[in-house]
Structures are given as C-alpha cells and as structure tokens.
Amino acid sequence: MKLLVVAKRVPDPEAKIRVKPDGNSIVTEQLKFVINPFDEIAVEEALRIKEKLGGEVVVLSVGPAEAAEQVRTALAMGADRGVLIKADGVCADPGIIARALAEVAKQEGFDVLLMGKQAVDTDYGQTCGMLAQILGVPYAAFACKVEVEGESKRLAVVREVDGGLETKLIGMPCIVTADLRLNEPRYASLPGIMKAKKKEIRQVSLEELGVGVTPKLRVESLEEPPKRQGGRKVGSVEELVRALHDEAKVI
Amino acid sequence: MEPIESVTREVFLRFSLAERIVFYALSMLTIGVFVYGFYVQARRWMQGRDALFAWNRIPERLLRVFRQVLGQAKLLRESYRGFAHLLVFWGFVVLFIGTVILTIDEDTPLRFFYGDFYLAYSWTLDLFGLFLLGGLVLFGVRRYGLRPGGLSYKWDDHFLFWMLLLLGITGFSTETLRIAGGGVAFPAYPEFERASFVGFGAAKMLRGVDPVLLHGLHKASWWVHGLLSLGFIAVLSYTKAFHFLSSLFNVFLAPFETKQHGVPSYIDLETAESIGYNTLSDFTKQELLSLDACTRCGRCQEVCPAYATQKPLSPKAVVLDLKGAMLEGGGEDKPLAGGVIMDDVLWSCTTCRACVEACPVEINQMGLILELRRSLVFEMRTPSTLGQSLKRTTNSANPWGLPNEDRLAWAKGLSVPLAAETEGGFEWLYWVGCSASFDPRNQKIARSMVRLLEASGVNYAVLGPEEKCTAEWARRAGEEGLFQMNTLENIETFKRYNVSKILTHCPHCLNTLKNDYPQLGFKAQVVHHSTFLRDMLKQGRLKLGGKFPESLVFHDSCYLGRYNGEYDAPRELLHAVAESPVREMERRREKSFCCGGGGGLSWMELDIGKKINHERIEEAAATGGKILAAACPFCVFMFDDAIKVRNLEEEIKVKDLSEILVECL
Numbered sequence: 001m002k003l004l005v006v007a008k009r010v011p012d013p014e015a016k017i018r019v020k021p022d023g024n025s026i027v028t029e030q031l032k033f034v035i036n037p038f039d040e041i042a043v044e045e046a047l048r049i050k051e052k053l054g055g056e057v058v059v060l061s062v063g064p065a066e067a068a069e070q071v072r073t074a075l076a077m078g079a080d081r082g083v084l085i086k087a088d089g090v091c092a093d094p095g096i097i098a099r100a101l102a103e104v105a106k107q108e109g110f111d112v113l114l115m116g117k118q119a120v121d122t123d124y125g126q127t128c129g130m131l132a133q134i135l136g137v138p139y140a141a142f143a144c145k146v147e148v149e150g151e152s153k154r155l156a157v158v159r160e161v162d163g164g165l166e167t168k169l170i171g172m173p174c175i176v177t178a179d180l181r182l183n184e185p186r187y188a189s190l191p192g193i194m195k196a197k198k199k200e201i202r203q204v205s206l207e208e209l210g211v212g213v214t215p216k217l218r219v220e221s222l223e224e225p226p227k228r229q230g231g232r233k234v235g236s237v238e239e240l241v242r243a244l245h246d247e248a249k250v251i
Numbered sequence: 252m253e254p255i256e257s258v259t260r261e262v263f264l265r266f267s268l269a270e271r272i273v274f275y276a277l278s279m280l281t282i283g284v285f286v287y288g289f290y291v292q293a294r295r296w297m298q299g300r301d302a303l304f305a306w307n308r309i310p311e312r313l314l315r316v317f318r319q320v321l322g323q324a325k326l327l328r329e330s331y332r333g334f335a336h337l338l339v340f341w342g343f344v345v346l347f348i349g350t351v352i353l354t355i356d357e358d359t360p361l362r363f364f365y366g367d368f369y370l371a372y373s374w375t376l377d378l379f380g381l382f383l384l385g386g387l388v389l390f391g392v393r394r395y396g397l398r399p400g401g402l403s404y405k406w407d408d409h410f411l412f413w414m415l416l417l418l419g420i421t422g423f424s425t426e427t428l429r430i431a432g433g434g435v436a437f438p439a440y441p442e443f444e445r446a447s448f449v450g451f452g453a454a455k456m457l458r459g460v461d462p463v464l465l466h467g468l469h470k471a472s473w474w475v476h477g478l479l480s481l482g483f484i485a486v487l488s489y490t491k492a493f494h495f496l497s498s499l500f501n502v503f504l505a506p507f508e509t510k511q512h513g514v515p516s517y518i519d520l521e522t523a524e525s526i527g528y529n530t531l532s533d534f535t536k537q538e539l540l541s542l543d544a545c546t547r548c549g550r551c552q553e554v555c556p557a558y559a560t561q562k563p564l565s566p567k568a569v570v571l572d573l574k575g576a577m578l579e580g581g582g583e584d585k586p587l588a589g590g591v592i593m594d595d596v597l598w599s600c601t602t603c604r605a606c607v608e609a610c611p612v613e614i615n616q617m618g619l620i621l622e623l624r625r626s627l628v629f630e631m632r633t634p635s636t637l638g639q640s641l642k643r644t645t646n647s648a649n650p651w652g653l654p655n656e657d658r659l660a661w662a663k664g665l666s667v668p669l670a671a672e673t674e675g676g677f678e679w680l681y682w683v684g685c686s687a688s689f690d691p692r693n694q695k696i697a698r699s700m701v702r703l704l705e706a707s708g709v710n711y712a713v714l715g716p717e718e719k720c721t722a723e724w725a726r727r728a729g730e731e732g733l734f735q736m737n738t739l740e741n742i743e744t745f746k747r748y749n750v751s752k753i754l755t756h757c758p759h760c761l762n763t764l765k766n767d768y769p770q771l772g773f774k775a776q777v778v779h780h781s782t783f784l785r786d787m788l789k790q791g792r793l794k795l796g797g798k799f800p801e802s803l804v805f806h807d808s809c810y811l812g813r814y815n816g817e818y819d820a821p822r823e824l825l826h827a828v829a830e831s832p833v834r835e836m837e838r839r840r841e842k843s844f845c846c847g848g849g850g851g852l853s854w855m856e857l858d859i860g861k862k863i864n865h866e867r868i869e870e871a872a873a874t875g876g877k878i879l880a881a882a883c884p885f886c887v888f889m890f891d892d893a894i895k896v897r898n899l900e901e902e903i904k905v906k907d908l909s910e911i912l913v914e915c916l
Contacts, residue, residue, distance in 0.1 A: 012646040016654040032646040077631065186631040187638030190645070190732025191518075191526045 001055030001150070004105055005046040006115035006127075007074045008036040009067040013120050019222045026222065035070045038116020041178040044185035045146055046114050047078045053150055055111075056080045060104055062097045064088050068201055076188035076196035083108070083202045085209065092122060093215040096206070098130035103209040105135060110173050112155065117142050117177040128177045138170040142179040258443040259365035260373070261434045262357055264473075265466060274477060281481040288488030289496070292543060295577050299536035304504055312503050315613070319502050325611040328841075335389035339415065342383025343495075346422070349376045350480075370446040377426075377449040384419045387412065402549050407491040414483055414492070421476035426450030428472055431457040432465030439465075494546045498612040501544035504537045505613035512766035512814050513604050515621045518731050526731060527625025528587055531577055538619065542574040544612045551606035551616055556845040556867075557599040561860030564599035566606035566616035573619065588626035597624050598634060598857055602727045602850030603809040608841050624729030633729075640854035641730050648719040648737065649685040650854055656716045661687060661694035665701055670712040670748050677712035679704075680748070682755040682764065685720050686884035692891055693884045696756055699909035703784060706916055707793040711754065717744050723763035728851030735771065742773040756780040756909060758810035758883045759849070765815070779811055781882050781908055785820040788827060795828055797915040804834040804876025806867070806890075807843035808883035821882045821908055828915045834874040844870065848885035864893035872903045879905040 011017060012032040020027055035043070046057045059074040061067045062085040071082035085100045105113060118125035132139035144165070145158035153172045158165050160179060188196075206213050234240045244251045263271055296303065318324045323340060327333035349372065356364035364372070390412060393399065426447055431454035433439030439462065444451050457465065487493055509516055518526060528534060551566035552558050558565045569592055576591045585591055597620055606616040627633065633641065643652030659667065661683070668677065681704065687697035704711055719737050726734035744750075753775050755761050765777035787793035803825050811817050818840045825833045838844040847863030868890050871879045881887050890905040 014643065014647055014652040014654075016656070034642070034646060184635035185638075187628070187633040187635075187641055188631060189526070189628050189633075189641075189730050190736060191520050191523065192629055192631065192732075194520060194732070 001049060001053045001112070001148070002108070002110045003046040003050060003055060003057045004108060004110045004113040005039070005043050005057060005059050005074070005079065006101060006113070007039045007043055007059050007061050007070050008116070008119045008121075009033050009061060009063045009070045010036045010119055010121040013037060017224075019224050023221045023223070024219045033066065033069065035073055036116050036119045036121070038118060038120070038178050038180070040074075040116075040185045041180070041182050042114035042116050042176075043074045043077055043079065044183045045143075045176075045178055046112075047186075048183065049112070049146070049148055050078075053148060058083060058108055060085065060101060062087050062100050068203075071201050072193055072196050072199075073188055075199040075201070076193040077186055079199075081200045081202070083204065086203055086205050087213070092219055093217045094122075094124050094126035094130060095216050096211060096213065098127045098134060099211045100206055100209055101127070101131050102134040103211060104204070105131070111153070112148075112172060113137075113175045115175070115177055117179055128175055132175045135173075135175070137173050137175060139175040139177075140168050140170050141177045143176050144179050144181045146176060146182070255370075255443065256366045258437070258441070259369050260429075261436060262353060264429060264434055265470065277478070277481055281485045284485040285487060288486070292488050292493065292497075293540075295580075296536045296539040296543070298532050299534045299539045300532065301535045301537075303536040303540065305506065308507055311507065315505075316499070316503050319611065319613070320499055323611075325609070331389065331393065335386045335393070338382040338386025339390065340386075342379045342381075342386060342419075343415065345379035346376060346383060349379075370443060373444075373447040377423075377447050380419055380422055381449060383415065384423075387416050387419065391416075402547075405547075408547070411491045414479065418476065418479055418483065421472055421479060423449055423453065425469060425472040425476050427453040427457070428465055428469035430454040431460065432462050432469050491546060494544060494612070497540060497543040498546065501537070501541045502613045505541065505615065506537065509618060510607065510613070510615050512762060513602065513607065513617060514766050514770065515618070515625075515726060515731070517770045518625075520732060520735060525626075526629040527627070527729065528619070528622040529626050530587065531580075533622070534619075538615070539577060541612075541614045542570055542577055545570045545574065545614055546612070547571065548611065550609040550611065551614075554605040554609045554842060556601055556603055556605070556847065556863045559844075560863050560866050562595075562599035562857070563593065563859065564596045564620075566620075569596065569620060570614055570616055586626075586630075588623035589630065589632055592620075592623055594627060594632055594634075595857070595859065597627060598637075598852075598855060599859070600624075600850055601809075601845045601847055601852050601863065603845035604813045605809070605842070605845070608813050621727060621729065624727075625731060626729070628729035634855050634857075637728055637851055637855045640851075641725055641728075641733060644720050644722055644725060644737070645733055649689055650720060650724070651685060651689040653689050655719070658683070658688045658718055659713075659715045660689070661697045662701070662713075665698060667701055668712040669715045671715070671717065673712045676749065678710040678752060679712075680745075680750045680753045681711045681713050682753050682757070682760055683713055683718060684755060684757040684760045684884065686757065686888065688718070690884070690888060693887055693907075696884055696887070696907045696909055699907070699913040700756055700780060702913050702916065703787075703793065703909055707784075707787040709787075709792075712748075714744060714748075719744075721760050721763045721767075723759050723767060724849070724851040724853065726763070726767065727849070728854075734767075738768060738771050738773075742768065742771060745773060745775070751775050753777045754780060754783050756882075756884065756907065758808045758815070759885060762810045762814050779815070779817060779820070779882070781811065781820040781824060782817055784908070784912060785823050788824065793912075795912065795915045797828070798830045799825075799828045799878075799911055799915055800830050801877040802831050802834065802875065803829050803878050803880050803911070804836065804871050804874045805839075805880045806836070806846070806871060806882075806886060807839055808881065808886050809843065809845050809849055811882050812840060812843055821880070824908055824912065825880055828912065833880075834876040836870050836874055838870065846881075846883075846886040846889040848889040853885055853889070862893065862896075864889040865897055868893040868897060868899060868903065872899055877903060878911065879903055880908060880911055881905055882908050 012034050015031055018027040050057050057079040059071055059079040059082045061071050065086060068084055071084055075082055083104050085104060115128055140157035142159045143157045144160045147156040149156060155170050155174060157168050157170060157176055234243060323337045326336045355361055427450045430444045430450050431439060549567055555566050572591050576587060600620045602617055604617055640650040644650045647653060648655040683697050687693045719740055722734040722737040753764055758779060761777055761779045784793060805822060805825055807818060844867050845863055846867055879890055887905050887907050894900055894903060
C-alpha cells in the first residue's frame with residue numbers, strides 16, 4: 001500500500017496571532033509552528049493503515065525551508081520518508097499548492113492520499129478538492145472512520161453528516177481528508193524527532209515541478225478580531241427581554 | 252568438678268573418623284553448590300550496564316548498612332513485623348557467627364574454644380537462639396494465624412520459615428541431648444553447662460532416660476541439624492534466603508544520586524540510540540541485583556496510592572515481574588515496557604515515592620517505572636491527553652497552552668518587580684511556576700506570596716514571560732527531550748540574571764530546580780516557600796498579627812516531604828497562626844498519601860478505580876478540619892477538584908499555606 005500524506009506548516013493554533021503593521025501578513029517572530037492538526041490526524045491514519053496492511057508512507061509538505069521541521073515530526077511519528085516542496089510566500093494560494101502536490105503525487109504514485117480537511121491557518125479547505133480534480137481521482141472528505149478493503153482496492157469512508165453517519169465506498173487511488181474525530185495522533189517525542197533526522201527528506205522547488213508561481217489569489221488585508229467586550233448583568237427577565245429586543249435586536 | 256579453664260564443647264562427640272570424613276566432604280560439596288548457585292544469580296546482574304559498585308560515598312554507604320541492615324531501621328517503622336524480623340535477623344546472625352567461630356577453632360590451629368570464652372559463647376548463643384525462635388513464633392502467628400490481607404505466600408516463603416524454625420529447634424535439641432547424655436570427657440549434667448541455659452533447662456526433663464538412647468538421639472539430632480544447615484547453605488541462592496546476601500548488597504550498592512530525590516537518570520540525547528529501558532541490558536547491574544533483593548514483603552504495595560485505589564499498579568508486582576523476565580532471560584520476545592509491564596500499570600504511577608521510601612532494601616521501584624515510561628514515550632505509546640499537554644508545553648512553554656507572554660496575568664493590579672526591569676539586580680528570584688501563573692484558582696497563591704514577600708521586605712523579582720515550564724512532570728512522564736530543552740532555556744535565563752537564590756511555592760518546581768538542574772549544570776540555593784516564610788517568621792521579618800480562626804488539617808506534599816525532607820516548616824507556620832490545634836491525618840509525613848497529581852498524572856485521564864484525590868479528601872474531611880492546608884499548587888487543584896466533584900464544599904476547603912498566612916497579616 002503506497003500512502004501519501006500532506007503535512008502543512010501552520011502557526012500553533014493556541015498561539016496569539018498578531019497582524020503586522022503592513023496589514024496583510026502576521027508577525028512570525030516568536031511564533032511556534034506545528035503540523036496542521038487535521039493533517040496530523042491524516043498522518044496518524046496513514047500510519048495506522050500501514051501498520052495494518054504494510055506499505056510505505058511518504059509525507060509531503062509545501063512551504064518554506066522551515067517546513068522541514070513539520071516533515072521531520074511526521075517522520076518521527078513513523079512516516080518512511082518526506083518530500084518538501086519549497087515554496088515561499090505562496091502558501092495562501094490553494095491552486096498553486098494543489099498543482100505542486102499533484103506533480104509530486106504523479107511522480108510518486110499512490111493508492112491513498114490523505115490530508116486534513118482544512119488547514120487551520122487559512123481555513124480554505126480548497127486544496128483537497130482541487131487536487132482530486134487535477135489528478136482525476138475520487139475524493140472523500142471529512143472522514144471520521146476509514147476502512148481499507150485491500151483486496152477490492154476500495155476504501156469505506158465514514159463521514160459525519162447532519163443527523164448521522166454516511167459511508168461511502170471509493171476506489172483506489174483516491175484522496176481522503178481527515179476530520180477531527182478520525183483518530184488521536186500519537187505524540188512524537190523530541191528525542192524521536194531528533195532521531196528522525198536520519199530519514200530522507202527530498203527537496204524540490206516549484207520550478208523543478210513546472211508549477212507557475214503567479215498566485216491567482218491575493219490577500220488584501222488582515223485584521224485582528226475586535227476585542228471582546230465585557231458582559232453585562234441584568235436585573236430581571238423583563239430587562240433581559242428588553243435588551244435582547246431593543247439593543248441586540250435578536251428577538 | 253572440672254577445672255573451669257578446661258571446660259568446652261565436644262563438637263564431634265562420639266564421631267568415628269568415617270563420620271567426620273563424610274561430614275567434611277558434604278561441607279565441601281555444600282560450599283561448591285553455594286558458590287555455583289551464587290554465580291548463576293550474579294551472572295544475571297552482569298548483563299546490565301555500568302559498574303556494579305560506583306566506589307563513591309563509602310562512609311555513607313556503610314552508615315546505610317549500619318542503620319538499615321544492622322539496625323533494621325526501616326523494618327522497625329512497623330512494630331510487630333519489624334520486631335519479629337529484628338529477632339530473627341540478630342538471632343540468625345549471631346548463630347551464624349557462632350558457627351564460624353566454632354569452625355575456626357575446630358579447623359585451624361587456633362584453639363580458644365574453652366573456659367570462660369566457651370561459657371560466654373554458649374550463653375550468648377542460647378540467648379540469640381531464643382531470639383530466633385521467638386521471632387519465628389511471631390512470624391508464624393502472623394502468617395498462619397492473623398493472615399493480613401494483600402500478602403500471598405509461595406513455597407519459598409514457607410521454606411524459609413520452616414527451615415529456620417527447624418534449624419533453631421534441632422540446634423537446641425542437640426545441645427539438650429548432649430547435656431543430658433554426657434560427653435566423653437565430661438559427665439552428664441556438668442555444672443558448667445548451666446551457661447547453656449536453654450539446653451540445661453530442657454535436659455532436666457530427660458533425667459533418668461537411658462544414656463545409650465540419649466547418645467543415639469544426640470547423634471541423630473546432630474546430623475539432622477548439620478545436614479539441614481548444609482542443605483540450607485547449598486540452596487541459599489535459589490530460595491528466599493538469598494535476600495540475606497542480595498538485600499545486604501543492595502543496601503550498600505544502591506546509588507544515592509538518583510534515588511534520594513527521585514531524580515531520573517541523565518540521558519545524553521545526542522548520543523543515545525534509544526530512550527528508556529527496553530531490554531535487561533538497559534538496566535544497571537545494581538538495578539538487576541535490586542530485583543533479586545526483593546523479598547515480596549509488600550511494604551511498597553501497602554503505601555502505593557495507585558494500588559490503594561484499585562489501579563493496576565503494584566510496585567511489588569513491577570519488581571517481581573521484571574525479576575521474572577530476568578530469570579527467563581527475557582525482554583527479547585516481549586518488550587519490557589508495554590509487554591512485561593503493561594502501559595496502564597506504568598501510567599498509574601503518581602511518582603509519589605512512597606514505595607521507595609518504604610522499601611527496607613533500597614529498591615528504586617519508581618526509578619524503574621520512570622525508565623520504562625521513557626521507553627513508552629519514545630515508542631510513541633503516550634496517552635493522548637498527556638501527549639496534548641506535552642505538545643502544548645513544547646509550543647507555549649506551559650502545559651495550559653496559553654500564550655506564555657500572559658505569564659503575568661496573575662499579577663493584575665499588583666506591582667510585581669520583573670527581572671528584566673529591575674535595575675541593580677535582586678536577591679531572590681520568585682519562581683511562580685505554570686500553575687499559579689495560569690490556573691485561575693492558583694493565581695491566588697502567587698498573589699498571596701507577593702503580599703507576604705512585601706510584608707517581609709524581601710528583595711525579589713519574577714521572570715514573567717521569560718519563565719518557562721520546568722517540564723519536571725514531562726520528565727517524570729518519560730519525555731526527557733522536552734525537559735532538557737526547557738531546562739537549558741531556563742538555565743540560560745538564570746545565568747543572564749546571575750540567579751543564585753530561587754524561592755518557589757511549588758514543590759515540583761523546587762525539586763527539579765534543586766535536584767534535576769545540577770544534572771544539566773545549574774546549581775542554586777532553591778527554597779520552598781514554607782521554609783522561607785518560616786525563617787522570615789523566626790527572624791521577625793514577617794509579622795503575623797492575626798490568628799486563623801478555622802480548624803486546619805495539613806497534607807504533606809510528596810515532593811516537599813518525601814522528596815526533600817521538609818515536614819516541619821509548614822507545620823510550624825500553621826502552629827504559629829492556628830487558633831485550635833492543627834489536625835493530622837493518619838497517613839502523614841513519610842507515609843503521606845499522594846493527591847494523585849504528580850508525575851504528569853494531572854494531565855492524564857486514567858479512569859481506573861477510585862480517584863486518588865477523592866480518597867485523600869475523604870481522609871482529610873474525616874479529621875473534622877475545615878481547611879485543608881496544602882503546600883503545593885498541584886495538591887491544591889487536585890483537592891479543589893475532588894471537593895467539587897464529591898460535593899464536600901460545606902465540609903472542607905483547600906488553601907495553600909500562603910493563602911492562610913496572608914489572612915493573618
């Protein structure tokens with residue numbers, strides 16, 4: 001079983017994000033970066049499939065040179081090797097990322113490509129769909145359970161939908177995106193990450209892949225959310241109803 | 252009547268040459284079998300790493316042997332068992348020495364076994380023979396009559412008991428029959444044998460019995476005693492009696508450095524191929540020996556909070572299972588961590604160190620558990636909630652995962668001197684720790700501390716956002732990498748500010764700053780707030796005007812008490828302000844019962860058995876105390892949680908020492 005899994009470098013979701021004075025990027029000094037948590041779930045799922053059925057897990061990441069850290073974390077978790085597609089400053093354009101990933105996926109070949117349902121920095125959730133379109137393979141989003149039917153080369157993907165669960169059968173090769181409850185990723189210890197330095201990370205550039213770098217998407221501006229206002233205590237139900245009706249205008 | 256100078260015991264009384272040859276041949280054989288048996292056992296220890304003996308701190312090691320082996324100090328913490336063992340121990344030791352003396356007289360050119368020496372010898376050995384039998388009777392009553400719970404006996408335990416009993420009885424019966432039957436050079440009932448008071452007294456009952464019969468019985472008793480002794484020595488290494496040697500060795504050889512303050516062994520992460528213990532060859536030789544030192548006495552299990560609350564962990568079982576693996580030459584087919592010792596067992600340990608404190612033979616059960624946990628973490632078998640906290644600490648430098656720049660949120664409205672802004676330096680670094688920095692409940696501890704420090708006129712500063720979690724809990728959960736990373740960063744900060752005195756209210760931070768940090772090259776005077784404030788009070792710098800009206804009960808934090816020996820300072824502080832006598836729980840000081848929050852367990856959801864904090868809060872509430880005084884933020888939040896969950900708010904509240912004192916300013 002050949003498994004590709006995407007691990008995007010994103011700011012630690014628990015960190016305080018600040019917008020730079022230029023208004024369209026964020027302050028990255030002192031900021032810690034992690035594997036996109038949904039991608040981390042995808043890595044875990046790929047590893048579990050490999051542990052069950054054997055095969056190889058190759059982790060892909062598109063990003064700056066520092067994204068090697070995230071690739072290495074995935075390698076420490078148990079992935080076999082990594083491919084780092086070096087791309088600075090274009091990570092906000094899912095179209096470019098999808099095309100870059102598609103090129104590497106074609107080179108590598110795969111049975112299943114896994115990734116998170118969205119990245120927690122931009123929250124677009126576009127790359128997976130675009131990638132499936134470019135590669136012309138079926139695509140199951142928001143997986144909360146994945147069963148591999150190895151012999152028939154099919155995946156049974158369970159998805160959480162309104163009011164229940166839906167199971168889809170898709171043929172390989174295919175793309176699956178991980179939802180929050182698919183699994184709980186293992187913790188790769190720091191000594192483990194150090195040891196993972198021995199594993200191979202192949203570096204390629206967008207040019208080498210023949211992917212154009214002109215973004216079709218441009219960030220106009222970023223702004224911090226308004227500061228949360230303190231609440232207000234009301235004296236009675238009548239006052240509450242009045243406030244909701246007259247001031248908040250929600251009833 | 253014989254001249255007193257010539258009286259003696261005829262050891263080989265009425266022995267033919269052939270009989271003597273048989274006995275000596277059997278003795279030689281015995282020594283051979285013993286040496287081989289010992290070699291077989293000791294060879295297993297040699298598969299470990301490092302030297303068996305570190306050749307350091309020899310006076311301290313001898314002192315430990317003196318106290319714990321000769322003085323039986325730890326065993327005597329419990330009167331019945333301790334006293335019984337003391338009797339058997341000294342009875343056996345003196346009788347053994349007596350046998351050696353006899354051998355020297357008999358089989359070397361030295362001759363001294365007569366006259367006054369013999370009389371004193373015989374009297375002493377009779378007395379210690381009685382001690383041996385008396386101790387065995389006490390053990391017998393306990394083992395076969397009282398049958399305390401939690402102990403199971405194997406053939407080995409019975410063997411040792413009955414063997415010693417038979418040796419004692421046949422020793423006395425031989426003496427009795429010798430006195431009643433008379434010797435070759437001495438008549439029956441010689442006056443001088445009154446020194447052998449047990450045998451002489453018993454012999455009186457045999458007056459009038461046919462001397463020939465007595466002679467025959469004497470020889471039979473002699474041979475039974477002799478053969479039992481030889482047999483006992485021959486198989487010693489294969490039975491529980493091996494602890495005569497292994498426990499003695501272990502008390503002498505056990506390291507002080509890692510054991511005393513529960514400090515895990517240092518790992519050089521650059522060179523280490525794997526982390527933690529996977530196979531027996533990862534253990535030190537002394538650790539493998541320590542497995543053989545275990546007598547299954549169960550003291551560790553009795554004090555273990557995990558065992559007491561139905562978790563799968565028993566420190567005794569951990570030692571015995573590892574010993575089992577060693578005997579099978581194991582670790583190859585089954586991993587030690589997660590195989591021989593299952594994950595849940597290892598994650599149940601709160602690192603309270605009660606087992607280590609209780610062990611009479613210096614086994615470091617907790618140290619072994621920590622090494623096995625390291626292996627689990629390295630093999631990525633970390634429980635997910637713990638993994639979350641480790642990731643948060645990696646990214647945010649605190650296990651709450653809150654932005655570290657908000658580390659001064661607790662100080663809102665107070666003017667707290669920040670190290671970075673203090674001109675001309677400061678005397679004391681007040682290490683606030685993550686809990687009092689980020690936990691809304693525990694922020695009160697830091698706020699109280701600041702008021703007390705100001706009232707005492709202390710020149711101090713805090714690090715604020717420059718402070719990073721010590722990750723001591725991560726280290727004890729098995730993540731050495733995160734611990735070392737944060738430690739090196741903190742040491743950098745300390746050096747920048749020339750920090751030499753650190754004050755903290757957190758015993759976990761205290762222990763790691765004081766005892767772990769020297770492993771990475773940083774030494775400072777580190778003081779817990781209980782000690783610090785007690786000294787301030789004594790020096791008259793801290794003046795407490797008020798009294799604390801509500802009844803207090805004190806809980807010893809593991810990391811303050813057992814780890815660092817501070818039992819008195821918190822009590823002195825409480826006595827200074829308490830209006831009514833401070834209450835004590837049954838399990839206190841060295842035997843204090845953990846809150847359940849140590850060793851990373853604050854960050855894990857282990858849903859097996861009763862919650863440890865619930866068990867302890869019930870014990871505290873049962874004393875009738877209204878305020879549970881704690882000296883550790885982990886204890887505070889574990890108990891705060893237990894009080895809420897158990898709906899005990901009306902009965903008891905938990906407060907840190909500083910919160911109590913600040914009310915008395």
